Amino acid sequence: MTEILGVPVAVLSGQLMLGIINGSFYALLSLGLAVIFGLLKIINFAHGAMYMLGAMCTVLMFDVFGINYWVALFLAPVVVGCFGIVLEYFLLRRIAGQDHIYSLLLTFGIALILQGLLTNIYGVSGLRYSMPEMFRGGMNLGFMFLPYYRAWVIVAALLVCFGTWFMIEKTRLGSYLRAGTEDSQLMQGFGINVPLLISLTYGFGVMLAAFAGALAAPIYSVSPVMGSNILIVVFAVVVIGGMGSIAGAVITGLMMGVVEGFTKVFYPEGSAAVIFLVMVVVLLIRPSGLFGKEA
Amino acid sequence: MATTTTQTDIQQSIVKQQKAEQRKKLILNLVLLALLLLAPAVFYPVFLMKILCFALFAVALNLLLGYTGLLSFGHAAFLAAGSYTTGYLLSSFPGLTTEMGIVVGTVASLVLGLGFGLVAIRRQGIYFAMITLALAQLVYFFFVQAPFTGGEDGMHGVPRGYLLGMVDLNDNTAMYYFVLAVFLAGYLLVQRIVGSPFGQVLKAIKQNEPRAVSLGYNVDRYKLMAFVLSAGLAGLAGSVKTVVFQLASLNDAHWHMSGEVILMTLLGGTGTLLGPVVGAGFVVTLEYQLSQGPLGDWVDPILGAIFVLTVLAFRSGIVGEIQNFMRKNLS
Known part of the structure; x- marks a missing residue:
């Protein structure tokens, strides 16, 4: 078997894989934090709790109502997002x-x-969520084994991150959001309902966290303390990346996941x-963060 | 001529008012001191010592949060640094007198505070809070894995030993008066710092940092000084706490502890001297009462609810609100 730096390739690529998956969650969560920070100028300390709620919702929806994974993946973020609003x-x-503190x-x-x-209500030991049928198993890529669900997590997270980026940078609603980040008073003067926009932004940021939670339910242990x-x-990731840009949050999240994965090896x-x-x-080197604009 | 006389009159009356206020404060402080001295006759000393330790911890945080305007979400790290260092020294070196263990524990926290401070003051506001939280988590992982901390179990059976090699601290009454003396020293130190020219600069930084910079103050150095002092006092609280309970545990290092001490300070009143003491007394008593009753499992949600209520309804805290009330109605 081939080795790199004395570590078998299969182990290395396996950890890289896990790193990218963890990184996908960091990316989704820091993205939500950045979106909320942009308009509301607050750090949402409840973000971890929202991630946890998303996962708990997914599990409970299945246990109590028998709602399947695909519906829950959509419904759980919506429910938690409404709660956020x-x-x-x-x-x-x-x-x-008041002071942001x-x-x-x-x-x-x-x-x-x-x-x-x-x-x-549920204890700290955690709930079990069985893997959806179609995601059982995986494929052999020759140098490593890739479980289907993990591949799906990466694809789904990247799609959502890209969708968010597209919405904020390329659509009219996104332009309102960016304008609000610059000067919300002036925007209100132009006749845009800023308070509503703020509510929706917070709801959307929370939705991203809950989506990450729903995505995490089948692979991580779902418990009330999973978010903290x-x-x-994720706070550290946000400090590293700086909250300057949407793309920056996503890239830093993925990067840190990979760094963590390699350290495990x-x-x-x-x-x-x-x-x-x-x-x-x-x-110490660049206090404003890798992608940060402000000092 | 007439105007100058009125001016001196006004000045004199202001001086008189200030003197009266100082006298009132002195009387209040003396009454409180008398209560603290007599308290062990009524309450269980260990319970009182717990309050005093957390009060000192909250007073330390308040120096930073209330007077410098910096929200540290990582103060548990300093509590734990003091706690573990003292616990380790007293357990491993039986010849060491108790106060030496406490002094070294405090110094360890001072050094850690210097390290934290140098990194954290590079960013402001909420970033500062996030950075201190992340650094404290780093310290937490260190204490989980370090060989001398006992990992998840913590350090048990730390001997209380003899103060100056003479006074037996295994006696709860002796221990109480020692803790009280340490607490008062810390409290008076913060009072002195806040009233000094140095403290005035800290307040200026809190009110308007850019203005303090433009007045020529090296703001970063002042912030760092405040941070290190606060860390040292928090470490002192941790060291003493270890001696009282003969225990150093991971709870001290957990982010939950950082949140709790913020709650104590906020609830009592940030930027007031007595506030953190009142807040600590309130929270410790509440936790004790809850743990005795059927609501033992509900401590966290209740603390969270108090957090939300305090932030929404009375941000000045208990002491702050009382002061506002007195200012409005009694003068």
Whole structure:
């Protein structure tokens, strides 16, 4: 068997694969954070909780109503997105003019409530979601084995990321959003319903997180605490990439997943920490982040 | 001539008012001190010590959040650094006196704070919060894997030892007065810092950073100083906590702890001296009461709800709101 740097190719490409999958989730989550940050100028600390809600919804929809995977993949993000809009309308909107620290703390409180409530109901051990029939198995690429579902995760995540980029950069709704990022008061003066746009933006960002959760349900263990650890990693990813651009968020997310995957091969003990170390290095060399515009 | 007399009159009355206010504050502080001295006669000393440790922790955070305007979401790292260092030293070197263990634990946190600070102050606002959170997570992973921390189990049976080699700290009453002394020293230090010219610059940075820069202050250096001081005090709280409970655990390093201390500070009142102490007392008591009753599993959602309510309804916190009320109605 061929080896690279003393590691079998199959192991290396397998970890690369896992890295790209983790990276897809980082990309989806940091994309949602960036979209919300763009217009609302807040960091959504409840983002991990929304990811968790997306996954829990997918599982419960199947267990309670027998809703199949494809419908849940669409329905769970919509349900959680609507929930996000409700949160924005009743809570976040009330502190819109205040210091951004407060919105961060408010969303942190919301995350604590959601995580705590669901932990009490379902426990921390996690729920099981069986893999949809058509995704069982995989194909042999010659140098590695590729499970179908993992391939699907990458394709779906990239499609959604591209769709989001296209919507924001190339459509009229996206141009409103970008204009709102620049100067929302002026936009309101032009007769655009900015508060509605803000609600929808928050809902959309949350939807992205919930979509990531629904996508994760068959491969990761679904539990109320699944969101909090990944969120901190995504924060580091966001700091590394900077929130300057949509494409930047996606590229950084994928890149960090790959970096993490390779670390698992060469120095397993450091795999949990490597993204944070990259963050420190980036901050020391280029404080505004790889794609960041602001100082 | 007439105008100058009125001016001096006004100045005199302002001075008089300030003096009266200072006297009021002094009386309030003395009453509180008397209460703290007598408290162990009524309450269980270990419970009181827990409150004092967290109060010191929250006071440390407040120096940063309330007076410099920096939200650190990683203060658990400093609590844990102090906690683990002291725990390790006291367990491994039986000859070491307790206060030496605490001093070294505090120094360890100071050094860690310097490292955090140098990285984190490169960004502002919410980025600062995210960076400190990520760095603290790095520290958490370190404590999970480091060989001396006991991993998931933590460090048990840390000996309390003898203060200065003389006073037996296994006696809860002696321990209480030691913790109280440490807490008061930390509290008075923060009071002194806040009132000093240095503290005034910190407040200026909080109110308007660009203006502080344009006035010629090296803002980054002031922020770093505040950060390191805050980290050291948080470490001191962690060190003392380890001695009290004879335990250092991963809970101290978890992001949950960082959130909890922010809640204490916010709930009590950021930017007030007494606020974090009141907040810590409230949260610790609440958690204790809940854990005794049928709502033991509901601590997290309840804390979350308090977070949401505080941010939405009374951002000045308990002490801040009382001060506002007194200012409006009593003067």
